[in-house]
Amino acid sequence: MKTIIKNIESLEVLDSRGNPTVRTYVELEDGTKTFSTVPSGASTGMNEAVELRDNEERYGGKGVKSACMNVENIIAKEIKGMNSTKQMEIDSIMNELDGTESKSNLGANAILSVSMAVAKASALSLGIPLFQYLGGSNACRIPVPCMNILNGGEHADNSVDFQEFMLVPLGAPCFAEGLRYVAEIFHTLKAILKDKGLATSVGDEGGFAPNCSSNEEAIEFIVMAIEKAGYKPGIDVSIAVDSAANSFSPNLDNHYNMIWSGAGEMSSDDLIDLSSSWLDKYPIVLWEDPMSEGDWDGFSRFTQKFGDKIEVVGDDIFVTNTKFIKKGIELGTANSALIKLNQIGTVSETIQAVRLCREAGWRYFLSHRSGETEDTFLSDFAVAMDGGHLKTGSACRGERIAKYNRLLEIERILAGKSEYRWK
Numbered sequence: 017m018k019t020i021i022k023n024i025e026s027l028e029v030l031d032s033r034g035n036p037t038v039r040t041y042v043e044l045e046d047g048t049k050t051f052s053t054v055p056s057g058a059s060t061g062m063n064e065a066v067e068l069r070d071n072e073e074r075y076g077g078k079g080v081k082s083a084c085m086n087v088e089n090i091i092a093k094e095i096k097g098m099n100s101t102k103q104m105e106i107d108s109i110m111n112e113l114d115g116t117e118s119k120s121n122l123g124a125n126a127i128l129s130v131s132m133a134v135a136k137a138s139a140l141s142l143g144i145p146l147f148q149y150l151g152g153s154n155a156c157r158i159p160v161p162c163m164n165i166l167n168g169g170e171h172a173d174n175s176v177d178f179q180e181f182m183l184v185p186l187g188a189p190c191f192a193e194g195l196r197y198v199a200e201i202f203h204t205l206k207a208i209l210k211d212k213g214l215a216t217s218v219g220d221e222g223g224f225a226p227n228c229s230s231n232e233e234a235i236e237f238i239v240m241a242i243e244k245a246g247y248k249p250g251i252d253v254s255i256a257v258d259s260a261a262n263s264f265s266p267n268l269d270n271h272y273n274m275i276w277s278g279a280g281e282m283s284s285d286d287l288i289d290l291s292s293s294w295l296d297k298y299p300i301v302l303w304e305d306p307m308s309e310g311d312w313d314g315f316s317r318f319t320q321k322f323g324d325k326i327e328v329v330g331d332d333i334f335v336t337n338t339k340f341i342k343k344g345i346e347l348g349t350a351n352s353a354l355i356k357l358n359q360i361g362t363v364s365e366t367i368q369a370v371r372l373c374r375e376a377g378w379r380y381f382l383s384h385r386s387g388e389t390e391d392t393f394l395s396d397f398a399v400a401m402d403g404g405h406l407k408t409g410s411a412c413r414g415e416r417i418a419k420y421n422r423l424l425e426i427e428r429i430l431a432g433k434s435e436y437r438w439k
């Protein structure tokens with residue numbers, strides 16, 4: 017059979033931060049050969065699946081090279097000879113081989129590299145675009161590109177506490193136009209910052225990282241840039257924020273300390289008040305991780321207050337894990353989950369997390385990591401999952417642009433049959 021796995025090999029390569037990461041090649045009986053490369057986060061949730069990374073001393077120095085060895089010496093031995101289209105079976109065999117809930121034995125990066133590569137190889141061998149292989153022949157919704165144009169927190173060396181400020185081109189008629197809107201605003205923001213004598217260097221995801229005088233000044237600059245570029249805030253282009261509140265909650269609880277801006281200590285209620293005043297003034301449609309992963313109560317209160325007006329997304333608190341998303345659904349913690357393949361470590365389990373959100377009437381927001389690669393799996397995956405929006409960084413870094421460009425290609429493949437809508 018064409019799609020029988022003939023060979024699997026792994027190679028240590030570099031990610032966008034210049035750190036080692038895993039790339040895995042899968043070869044099928046019919047000669048199809050392809051590969052996948054895994055990303056890695058900087059602001060991570062405590063319960064994310066465990067990667068074997070060189071910079072993680074807590075795993076006894078087991079680094080990316082050992083993840084690659086695990087692919088070749090342990091996973092490949094079991095998976096070779098299997099049909100690559102048996103995604104769920106392959107993923108669950110890898111989980112059994114690993115034997116831990118966190119995937120810390122073989123490494124979530126080792127497992128995910130194989131999981132994504134077998135999906136890609138299957139699609140290639142069958143002659144189907146990856147987004148249709150994963151999402152079915154009706155997959156046609158291109159996500160609204162939530163472009164991160166201003167970075168703070170752990171993704172930058174500046175005076176902004178909130179990690180990501182994103183543009184949401186929800187008024188555009190199609191993806192290509194939406195991308196054009198946000199790329200233009202990106203360049204306009206650069207000119208505004210330059211004009212004000214502020215730095216135009218960028219953070220990990222390619223958004224600008226100026227030393228703003230306050231967090232609020234950051235969002236003011238963005239509204240200014242939207243207008244100056246000729247768009248209407250809230251109609252053509254709205255705004256999304258990822259506070260990544262873990263990064264300013266020293267004990268990951270309901271105490272916050274905004275050290276970068278100097279705003280100082282805050283409680284969950286102070287953050288709710290701040291958000292409330294921003295929501296009155298600025299066209300914000302989505303707010304991610306407004307509270308830390310330990311502040312379930314603060315998160316719920318935030319959702320109670322704003323959940324009928326905006327999308328409240330849980331990232332570090334849910335870590336793409338159905339166990340935590342289920343708890344969030346029961347408690348009303350949020351109304352959406354961030355979806356990152358490497359937080360849970362297999363394609364099948366990521367799809368389960370998406371399905372759970374859908375069944376609960378939640379939204380789900382597909383996402384890259386701050387340490388990325390040129391792999392465009394995420395673009396196809398986002399279209400396949402039909403979530404309507406994704407975040408994959410700014411307009412000035414190749415590893416992010418690769419994903420936007422793949423979405424342009426998909427829109428073209430769908431030749432007028434694609435959908436583009438926020439909700």
Ligand SMILES: O=C(O)[C@@H](CO)OP(=O)(O)O
Nearest residue numbers: 057058059060384385386
């Ligand atoms: O917090 C986030 O949402 C992500 C991606 O933007 O960052 P990281 O990959 O560092 O966790």
Ligand SMILES: [Mg+2]
Nearest residue numbers: 258260305331
């Ligand atoms: Mg986040």
